[in-house]
């Protein structure tokens with residue numbers, strides 16, 4: 191894992207639940223609490239998509255949530271990244287044959303980083319955020 | 334000025350959700366406000382409906398156990414256990430005693446981590462973020478323990494029809510004892526931090542009231558009901574797994590805190606005391622753990638062929654961290670169950686939001702909403718598709734349905 195040279199910005203993430211089982215939610219919250227403590231790198235959960243650089247999306251996107259997912263995505267300012275946390279957002283996971291899904295997530299909004307696992311471990315989520323960070327800085331450099 | 338006041342005091346509607354920082358899961362609230370005071374409230378769940386029961390009726394029971402894990406990531410054991418217990422009753426499978434004890438230990442570890450998780454969320458909703466971080470840090474100890482015992486931090490996949498997938502070794506027993514000692518040492522500190530703090534007391538005492546009578550009428554269950562003085566606990570009333578051998582009493586707010594008053598503060602007390610109770614139960618289990626097998630049938634094909642022949646119906650009930658959880662299963666000689674119905678604990682508790690929130694200030698809404706420890710992913714099985722559009726049940730329909738259902742279940 192190679193971190194980019196410049197730690198020139200704090201990465202703020204907004205978390206969006208699109209119908210997940212909560213497994214990924216609690217792992218995300220476990221990730222930001224002191225045991226793993228990514229806040230020392232400025233990674234922080236924020237309360238509004240308008241403040242966020244990265245959108246963490248969990249869950250298989252139920253029919254009722256799909257329009258809300260699009261709206262939240264539009265509210266995140268550019269440059270932005272979307273991370274899909276958990277297997278059910280990638281492929282439907284155990285819910286693959288459900289009748290009430292519009293997902294997986296990449297059918298609804300573009301996804302940049304996938305973190306597989308059901309749920310992924312906090313270490314995996316942090317690794318995913320690092321990947322997102324690298325991509326975000328590449329995007330910025332290109333601008 | 335006068336005109337202004339009249340204008341301000343006319344009721345207006347504040348919608349909150351479905352995506353909102355105060356809510357961990359999508360649910361829509363509509364508050365009718367008069368000034369800062371909530372006049373009435375309505376809510377619309379259904380955002381996390383994934384049709385799990387429908388999917389389950391296309392899979393065999395061994396596959397469904399993994400699906401039940403994912404009904405709710407926090408209650409991993411609860412759902413798989415009640416489903417497994419229902420199927421075991423239908424197929425007349427006798428779970429080996431050691432497996433029952435292991436199930437009980439994990440069930441209680443899960444309750445500990447769930448209550449700690451809740452305590453952290455409650456602290457966060459009160460605006461006390463350092464306490465959120467502290468509780469979640471100590472929660473990691475139980476997560477490590479669960480991971481060591483089951484192989485996973487969340488969605489354990491340890492329950493199998495007829496037992497558990499993994500035994501507990503002597504080394505692991507030592508680890509559990511160390512973990513228990515760690516939490517025993519913390520209990521007093523946690524009680525001081527949560528219960529002696531004057532801010533927490535001011536924000537929670539007398540807020541979000543649910544009277545004994547309302548709790549009864551609205552069929553509240555679990556810590557929500559116990560905080561209102563209802564002495565009910567499936568572990569005590571209808572013992573399952575190893576609870577019959579153990580000493581388990583429903584936890585009510587004790588007299589030293591003024592007895593049950595049914596407010597948010599009481600719900601904190603009940604959950605903290607239940608952590609202590611869980612430590613005690615696990616200790617009792619470790620002290621009297623029988624030796625022997627942990628699976629009724631190790632060979633999966635054989636187990637599946639037995640389950641395929643099973644006929645009948647049964648209900649599995651367990652006391653989840655949030656209250657009673659029920660699975661109804663009917664098997665008719667096919668691979669997949671003919672009917673599978675899940676009644677999660679939050680389903681029975683949602684209605685208590687309405688009396689709790691009435692007359693409260695908007696600022697107290699997050700903690701009151703959180704005080705029943707709601708879990709929407711457990712609960713959202715009620716979206717009705719009518720004429721192609723999702724149509725949520727109104728709250729009256731839901732209460733009615735919930736009452737009918739409880740009545741139906743209690744008759745069985």
Ligand code: SF4
Pocket residue numbers: 210211212213214215248249250275276277278279283284307308309310403406488
């Ligand atoms: S990936 Fe697994 S743990 Fe995460 S939300 Fe989906 S089902 Fe739950």
